[in-house]
Amino acid sequence: MPRIALALLCWLGILAAAPASAAEPRNFIYTGDLAEHLDLLDRPDIEGAQVVYPWRMLEPEKGVYDFSAIEADLARTDAAGKQLFAQIQDRFFLPDARNVPQYLLDDPEYGGGLARQYDNPGEGKPVGQGWTTMQWNPAVRARFQALLVALAERFDGRLYGVNLPESAFDPLSEDGDENGFTCDAYFDATLDNMRAARAAFHETQVVQYINFWPCEWNNDHRYMERAFALAVEQGIGVGGPDIVPQKRAQMKNSYPFFHRHKDDLPLIAMAIQEPTLTYTNPETGKKFARDEFVAFARDYLGVDVIFWSVEAPWLAE
Template sequence: MHLVRTGLLAILLALTTIRPSLAQDRPDPRNFVFLGGDAAADHAALIARPDIEGAQIVYSWRQLEPREGEYDFSAIEADLATLDALDAVLFVQLQDRFFSAAARRLPDYLLTEPRYGGGLARQYDNPGEGEPVGHGWTAMQWNDALRARFQALIAALGERFDGRLYGINLPETAFDRVEGSDPQGFTCDAYFDAALDNMRALRAAFTKTQVVQYVNFWPCEWNNDHRYMERVFVLAAAEGIGMGGPDIVPHRPGQMRNSYPFFHWHHDALPLVAMAVQEPTLTYTNPQTGERFTREDFVAFARDYLGVDIIFWSARAPWLAE
């Protein structure tokens, strides 16, 4: 145990001495288009643009494992074929959390069999600036039995697609529990430990494909007061895991008290930083101008402060419609 702690301390000390590259030395992030759950074929003209290198597509757990131990990867295969024909690449987002009350997209056996504790826990969802807060769900990854099934899916995906996908990412770490709910077995540490365990499983399954963990907030933590944010970046650097997030919102106070400074300090120690400008991100207002953030605002902050290598742009981003 002493050797493990010593090793982690050495990594952390090395990370904290890394100085971010000077802004003028960093190229602009590469452009991918974020399609949500849409098929690549439905956006072929957009993907074929010379300034778009690939697509990020979300696949739900239920879609990929309709029945226990039976996998259906036909949607990924179809999207890969479309992207190959367009000389573009695929970044898979493996989705275990959902942002509407009706979306309970886990396999039925996880929702009904007692050992999985109900499978899903309720969470709040913030759909964007000025929009009412909604409800959604997150998979109870702190349940050991459920997490074992998730990692079996990861292993199956790795066996089929390692080296064929450009990248694969796990979704955001935020989990804002609904007041009055008491998810079975949940603790702050159990949630955090489960996330790190899944990161290791993803890295083990994919040795050729880029792997990324989205990180924005941790339940129970603010401003690294549990050292969760610090420790996840240490693990990512040590294990060669990329990091990212679902929202680039320049200088937004909440993110500046959580994940953003860690990207700023440590991006040079990571193999890849990939972050998104999704539909909710497009709703935010730049306090300096009173207008919504522009493409140039997003790119400058992503490049100069966060050290982003790839931006996943919503297909609704105004510059893509020009």
């Protein structure tokens, strides 16, 4: 065989054996009020929006649902030819934000409905306090799962995706056993909600945010391992509220599992929220740039969709 032909065959063989480069993540905006950011939705480099809907907004009275906010946002994304991802929010990061239905707070069956938690609002920011819904209380969890079923009946196949909030929960020291919280009960409740969401939605993507677990570091309770295994088994997407390249805390918790399972999960959807934008690249001494976020998300985490805070500097360019 002529040398040129032989060389060409060898080169083609190398190309065939080389792994395909990872696809660029799709860009969505992240907001609590889509109507205020329709100009961003009109950008050709934005494919959709993730909007946060507090539980209280969606269920103003027990068993009475108001999905008008989601309908309005769907009309906006449909008109723009874009997609909508709904985050069903059951935890809140301000001391006075208790945005669950009033009956959960008042009815003794639900044990108060909410538990206090610490909140880390970003690099160099003082730790604050907020609330998380007591999903480990079976009565509370049953009402949350009823909400998921009602949402699926109205929006399955119309919403691009639905995500459940982050797994992280840092209880205040004065809480704990008095409200029934245990680490195992919290973990089991989260997985139960994952199964319920997957059973309710058949066409819409379902994503569980997984970043940390209370009482666990570096998978020492196997919570992280078991949660990702369930997601792979049941075809549940996984995501998280923060992409911070090589951040030590995340590298000792969820990030290696994203990397390990990036080819096994149906969808990886992660956010760059306001606190994420505060972090500094230790190598440059500057805030992480857009391309640094994207490269780490694409190459290590296998992210398919990035939810960008509307405060991301590149969106103002």
